[in-house]
Amino acid sequence: MASAQQTIRSGAAARRKKPKTPLVKKPQGLVGRPLKRVEDHRLLTGKGKFLADIPLPGLLHAAFVRSPYARARLKHVDSVAAVSLHTTIAVFTAKDLHGIGELPTVEEAPEKHPTKRPVLVQDEVRYLGEAVALVISTDPYAAEDAAELVDVDYEPLEPVVDPIEAMLPSSPRVHEHIPNNIAYHLKKENGDVESAFSSSEGVLTLELENQRVSPAPLEPRGVAASYDAGSSDLTIWSTTQDPHSLRAILSAGLRLPEAKITVIAPDMGGAFGQKISVYPEDFAIAFAAIQLGRPVKWLESRRENMLAGTHGRGQVQRIELAHANDGRVLGVKAKIVSDGGAYSTSGAFEIPELTCAMVTGVYDVQDVRTELYSVLTNKVPQDAYRGAGRPEACYLIERAMNALAHKLGLDPLEVRRKNFIPSSKYPYRTASGYIYDSGDSLLALSTLLERSQVLSRVNELRKRFPDRLFGLGFSTWTEITSFGPDFPQTAAVSVTKEGEVMVTIGGHPHGQGHFTSMIQIVSDELGVEPGSISLAEGDTRLLPWSSLTAGSRSAALTGTAVLLSARKVKSKMSVIAAKLLEDNPSELVFERGQIYSMAKPERRIAFKEVASAAYLPSKLPEGLEPTLYEYTAYAPPNFAFPSGAHAVIVEIDPETGAVRPLEYHAVDDVGRVINPLLAEGQVHGGVAQGLGQALLEKVVYDRSGQLLNAGLGDYCLPSTTDMPRINWSRTETVTYANILGVKGIGEAGTIAATPALVNAVEDALGAAGGESLGMPLLPELVWKSLSSKSRTATSSSSAHEGDRASG
Amino acid sequence: MRKVNLRINGKDYAAEIEPRLLLVTFIRDIAGLTGTHIGCDTSNCGACTVTMDGKSVKSCTVLAAQAEGKEITTIEGLANGEELHPIQKAFWEHHGLQCGYCTPGMIMQALWYLKLNPSPTEQEVRESLSGNLCRCTGYQNIVDSILAAAEYMRKGNQTR
Ligand code: FES
Numbered sequence: 017m018a019s020a021q022q023t024i025r026s027g028a029a030a031r032r033k034k035p036k037t038p039l040v041k042k043p044q045g046l047v048g049r050p051l052k053r054v055e056d057h058r059l060l061t062g063k064g065k066f067l068a069d070i071p072l073p074g075l076l077h078a079a080f081v082r083s084p085y086a087r088a089r090l091k092h093v094d095s096v097a098a099v100s101l102h103t104t105i106a107v108f109t110a111k112d113l114h115g116i117g118e119l120p121t122v123e124e125a126p127e128k129h130p131t132k133r134p135v136l137v138q139d140e141v142r143y144l145g146e147a148v149a150l151v152i153s154t155d156p157y158a159a160e161d162a163a164e165l166v167d168v169d170y171e172p173l174e175p176v177v178d179p180i181e182a183m184l185p186s187s188p189r190v191h192e193h194i195p196n197n198i199a200y201h202l203k204k205e206n207g208d209v210e211s212a213f214s215s216s217e218g219v220l221t222l223e224l225e226n227q228r229v230s231p232a233p234l235e236p237r238g239v240a241a242s243y244d245a246g247s248s249d250l251t252i253w254s255t256t257q258d259p260h261s262l263r264a265i266l267s268a269g270l271r272l273p274e275a276k277i278t279v280i281a282p283d284m285g286g287a288f289g290q291k292i293s294v295y296p297e298d299f300a301i302a303f304a305a306i307q308l309g310r311p312v313k314w315l316e317s318r319r320e321n322m323l324a325g326t327h328g329r330g331q332v333q334r335i336e337l338a339h340a341n342d343g344r345v346l347g348v349k350a351k352i353v354s355d356g357g358a359y360s361t362s363g364a365f366e367i368p369e370l371t372c373a374m375v376t377g378v379y380d381v382q383d384v385r386t387e388l389y390s391v392l393t394n395k396v397p398q399d400a401y402r403g404a405g406r407p408e409a410c411y412l413i414e415r416a417m418n419a420l421a422h423k424l425g426l427d428p429l430e431v432r433r434k435n436f437i438p439s440s441k442y443p444y445r446t447a448s449g450y451i452y453d454s455g456d457s458l459l460a461l462s463t464l465l466e467r468s469q470v471l472s473r474v475n476e477l478r479k480r481f482p483d484r485l486f487g488l489g490f491s492t493w494t495e496i497t498s499f500g501p502d503f504p505q506t507a508a509v510s511v512t513k514e515g516e517v518m519v520t521i522g523g524h525p526h527g528q529g530h531f532t533s534m535i536q537i538v539s540d541e542l543g544v545e546p547g548s549i550s551l552a553e554g555d556t557r558l559l560p561w562s563s564l565t566a567g568s569r570s571a572a573l574t575g576t577a578v579l580l581s582a583r584k585v586k587s588k589m590s591v592i593a594a595k596l597l598e599d600n601p602s603e604l605v606f607e608r609g610q611i612y613s614m615a616k617p618e619r620r621i622a623f624k625e626v627a628s629a630a631y632l633p634s635k636l637p638e639g640l641e642p643t644l645y646e647y648t649a650y651a652p653p654n655f656a657f658p659s660g661a662h663a664v665i666v667e668i669d670p671e672t673g674a675v676r677p678l679e680y681h682a683v684d685d686v687g688r689v690i691n692p693l694l695a696e697g698q699v700h701g702g703v704a705q706g707l708g709q710a711l712l713e714k715v716v717y718d719r720s721g722q723l724l725n726a727g728l729g730d731y732c733l734p735s736t737t738d739m740p741r742i743n744w745s746r747t748e749t750v751t752y753a754n755i756l757g758v759k760g761i762g763e764a765g766t767i768a769a770t771p772a773l774v775n776a777v778e779d780a781l782g783a784a785g786g787e788s789l790g791m792p793l794l795p796e797l798v799w800k801s802l803s804s805k806s807r808t809a810t811s812s813s814s815a816h817e818g819d820r821a822s823g
Numbered sequence: 824m825r826k827v828n829l830r831i832n833g834k835d836y837a838a839e840i841e842p843r844l845l846l847v848t849f850i851r852d853i854a855g856l857t858g859t860h861i862g863c864d865t866s867n868c869g870a871c872t873v874t875m876d877g878k879s880v881k882s883c884t885v886l887a888a889q890a891e892g893k894e895i896t897t898i899e900g901l902a903n904g905e906e907l908h909p910i911q912k913a914f915w916e917h918h919g920l921q922c923g924y925c926t927p928g929m930i931m932q933a934l935w936y937l938k939l940n941p942s943p944t945e946q947e948v949r950e951s952l953s954g955n956l957c958r959c960t961g962y963q964n965i966v967d968s969i970l971a972a973a974e975y976m977r978k979g980n981q982t983r
Pocket residue numbers: 860861862863864865866867868869870871872881882883884
């Protein structure tokens with residue numbers, strides 16, 4: 017039997033046409049070119065230095081004793097047996113943590129309730145895996161032995177696991193002072209929603225669940241600490257995306273001045289939002305190192321990561337679209353109940369807020385009401401997972417667009433086109449008050465259709481293999497990136513006497529390839545070879561402050577800070593070079609390690625020579641400060657809004673219900689791209705995570721709050737054989753959000769892929785008369801839907817599975 | 824405690840170990856070769872993959888004592904001085920890594936597989952990696968890297 021994938025591939029090559037007009041700009045310098053990564057050599061040869069790899073003299077090893085209950089009263093901790101092991105150095109419980117503060121929470125406001133979160137459980141356990149005691153041993157295996165010997169007396173209490181149930185007055189309270197477990201309630205309205213609804217020709221209602229998932233970076237979390245009692249300097253090595261914030265929060269919690277704390281983020285095996293939060297373990301390990309006067313390291317196991325590392329997503333969503341019968345959307349009402357977990361954290365409040373704010377996606381609708389409930393449950397706190405709030409918004413509106421098309425018997429693409437914000441309306445103010453500065457969804461979609469030819473290809477497949485089930489799904493997505501202005505991203509550029517360029521950046525890359533992209537920017541600006549530029553990051557001593565690496569922000573904001581710093585260096589070097597060349601500083605060109613003026617290109621001076629002069633005050637023009645070091649803290653004036661169109665073709669095996677994505681196509685407008693190789697890599701990885709949520713991933717808790725899939729054997733990440741090939745290309749509209757013109761790429765794939773895949777499965781099932789389904793689309797669910805449909809001829813009341821749509 | 828002798832990347836290591844010590848712990852903590860990573864506790868992720876007598880194994884699933892007298896190769900044993908092994912080179916050229924955490928395991932798995940099957944199809948490469956997880960790359964560039972490496976290695980063998 018000919019494979020569907022073969023058919024598709026041969027068709028692809030034949031039909032791919034060149035677009036008539038170039039849709040992206042040609043690169044001039046290194047920026048825009050697929051430079052291979054400079055960070056790879058060490059990683060390829062096993063010389064990376066991840067947290068586990070960092071040697072520390074006299075190192076002690078930590079293990080945490082974690083609650084086996086989701087909710088319990090902590091009655092007694094007996095560590096006698098653990099302490100009796102000759103390898104045990106210490107056991108700490110809550111009462112041993114003298115003088116240590118609590119973990120961060122939110123600020124109190126009307127309908128916004130903070131909670132108290134101790135580092136180790138004091139009286140009440142609030143989620144499965146919450147840390148109750150900390151064991152320090154001379155050996156990592158012995159630390160685990162000792163942790164098992166700690167005898168904890170719990171009185172199990174009834175937990176609340178489901179966020180909708182949690183809102184019932186009869187449910188247990190996760191925190192006594194918060195009625196109905198509603199930690200945060202927010203209602204927003206723009207325009208005249210009631211009249212949009214009353215004057216519409218119909219209302220489409222859709223209820224969805226966006227399930228909780230684990231970010232599951234391949235390297236779990238970890239932290240090491242070392243304290244110098246003489247100088248009272250504390251050094252922390254942590255798997256963190258946000259070293260400076262960790263420093264600030266530890267300073268407050270440990271009551272040490274920030275000046276005495278250094279946070280180093282070593283090589284990191286992915287993060288995806290899970291390594292943003294400051295965790296109990298960060299506090300506890302730092303405390304132990306100070307108390308014991310010896311370095312301590314804790315490396316999280318995968319099981320611990322599943323239990324105690326933050327989860328992402330977790331929303332119960334309801335959307336109503338007031339519409340005309342031609343498919344035009346006139347008004348939107350959305351209600352989000354977000355499963356925030358056991359404590360009020362900024363992540364659990366702000367992430368679903370973003371969902372509300374982005375719920376209209378790329379569509380032109382102004383009469384919008386959103387309502388958010390962030391609800392406490394007995395689960396590990398919710399925080400960012402790649403996209404953080406925007407995938408949930410995109411899923412909701414993109415599924416709703418399909419449901420509306422289905423209801424009205426229209427083509428889902430037609431419904432989208434009718435509602436796109438027309439390109440003439442940019443800059444466009446959304447109902448939530450954002451300004452989309454540029455974008456062109458119609459162009460992205462038409463480019464996608466032209467380049468991928470998915471419409472004819474799925475038809476061809478259906479014709480060729482009439483007995484098999486194929487589906488085609490789309491999503492036209494947008495997101496918000498470059499958060500600011502209160503998250504400045506920093507960088508410094510210096511040039512040594514020998515003309516070597518050193519770039520320092522804040523935040524902490526962990527797979528994105530910042531070394532390479534930042535070097536490209538600097539190389540273009542200063543006209544020096546990439547090989548003469550080095551980069552340092554991930555250490556709070558390097559720069560006074562920086563915000564985090566997250567939210568598709570680094571290329572745009574760190575890149576801008578790097579560019580501005582390089583420009584400052586350049587202008588200072590221009591002044592020096594002008595003096596040496598006896599020329600005008602404003603007209604100098606920096607190129608291939610040489611500096612010259614356009615007017616007299618034959619008179620040149622080496623970049624290196626100018627750098628050396630900068631260190632000799634006698635050679636400098638009057639009043640110019642010697643040395644070359646420039647710093648920039650960049651606070652973005654506006655957000656950026658990348659967007660695009662994705663399509664996926666799936667095949668469903670009717671025998672097993674297995675869904676197989678056959679091919680994936682994406683056309684994204686992410687503004688200017690610094691390095692297409694890296695950008696495309698981000699899309700590949702993002703799409704894998706988006707498809708993972710659609711097809712495989714969900715943290716499954718039972719009613720007692722036990723996590724049923726706390727390992728990678730049961731919590732299935734997409735593997736090589738689950739993933740289709742991804743064809744990615746771009747359109748480009750100009751953004752002025754930053755001088756680089758970059759919109760951001762990191763989360764695009766994750767945001768767009770999930771609804772595209774579910775829409776494709778719906779299409780396949782629709783063709784077979786199936787039901788619309790929830791995520792993850794495990795074979796069992798799909799199979800049941802198929803077989804229940806084939807039974808509906810005899811029974812009209814077949815059970816609903818998954819999500820419900822009604823008109 | 825018992826004494827074991829392990830040969831890793833052509834070098835002998837002798838140590839008194841607990842019988843329960845995992846090979847991956849021996850490699851990382853006793854031999855100090857930290858290029859072999861740990862990503863799970865259930866033998867699912869493949870980050871710890873090394874070869875033992877030429878065959879790929881998940882070193883978190885082998886006891887150090889079981890490796891007594893065997894030839895172990897880790898990622899550190901692959902490059903020839905500064906010269907990358909063709910698989911390493913292909914990963915670089917095809918952007919087959921992002922965070923690099925899964926990479927040593929992927930490469931060691933490919934090393935074994937390409938010996939078994941020097942001219943694999945894309946699907947075969949995918950299947951050969953089904954026990955190695957990557958959360959960053961979506962696998963496409965990893966698969967392309969290994970296909971390219973297979974070609975380099977075939978060509979290299981012809982010219983030799
Ligand atoms: S660490 Fe060995 S398979 Fe995951």
